[in-house]
Amino acid sequence: MDLQLDGKLVFISGSTKGIGRAIAEALLKEGAKVIINGRSGTAQVAKELESLGDVIAIDGDLSDPEDSEKICQEIETLGQLDVLINNMGIFNPKRFAEISDEEWRHFLDVNVLSTVRLCRYFFPKMLEQKFGRIINIASEAGMRGLESMVHYSVTKGAQIVIGRGLANLTKGSGKNMTVNSVLPGPTLTEGVSQWLKESAAGQGKTEEQFVAEFFKETEPDSLLQRFIKPEEIAAVVAFIASPLSAAINGASIKAEGGLIKSIA
Ligand SMILES: NC(=O)c1ccc[n+]([C@@H]2O[C@H](COP(=O)([O-])OP(=O)(O)OC[C@H]3O[C@@H](n4cnc5c(N)ncnc54)[C@H](OP(=O)(O)O)[C@@H]3O)[C@@H](O)[C@H]2O)c1
DSSP: OOOOOTTOEEEESSOSSHHHHHHHHHHHHTTOEEEEEESSOHHHHHHHHGGGSOEEEEEOOTTSHHHHHHHHHHHHHTOOOOEEEEOOOOOOOOOGGGOOHHHHHHHIIIIIIHHHHHHHHHHHHHHHSSEEEEEEEOOTHHHHOOTTOHHHHHHHHHHHHHHHHHHHTTTTOOSEEEEEEEEEOSBOOHHHHHHHHHHHHHTTOOHHHHHHHIIIIIOTTOSSOSOBOHHHHHHHHHHHHSGGGTTOOSOEEEESTTOSOOOO
16 A cells, blocks of 8 residues: 655654654655654664665754754754654653652653644644644553553653644644544563563563563453564554545554453
């Protein structure tokens, strides 16, 4: 299927590794012009990806309002932004009673305000164009309220609501403009892979044993019963980014291996 993304200008926040990088690779393969971002080392990653297509690097910390403004302005110099992917996010399991105000503020700054600032800048411009896509990479945690990471879950729920609220504002625009959230489940990024290795070693288990027990004990409702591959999330995002997905707007698209049992 031709996703009709040829030549579309895409910005992906936090795309030097993990899910963001996999999305960059998928969209480059579809012919999009992709702007990648991270706090550092972005030029090196752009080099690694350049054989796939037209890739541009913009360094900068999106939890910082000034950096964020600079990044938005730099994106604009490259042309009309067609697709904004709010992927960057941090997570850290911590007992609820031990999460300080400072840490709450940090999570809200990094995961929520980064999304707000990019949307505030580009949403009105996209509404004036013929075409626009905003995709928030939230998490199933935003629907479940994980007890191991209440602060993280709150920020992911907020991203989902921002997505729905902005989608509501596209009503009747007559444009091919949508705002959606994609909700990944446990995904085997480098960070998660490192955590698996260390946790397995710490418990004197093989990685295979540790993963099997993780899904048996922590995520027994997962239908997949394995970690999702970053490229499996990227494939979902590529379709939502496509002009072909115009009928999907304001949605929370679960890509969590079936671990949320509800049908909605
Ligand atoms: N992995 C999972 O199991 C999972 C599950 C559900 C949802 N998600 C969501 O998916 C998204 C991506 O997760 P991931 O696991 O792929 O993350 P990751 O591997 O930790 O990668 C995060 C990316 O964001 C960049 N970054 C971090 N802080 C930044 C900042 N302040 N400004 C700009 N860039 C920044 C990092 O580069 P630098 O460090 O160089 O800045 C990196 O490129 C997150 O929103 C996460 O909540 C992940």
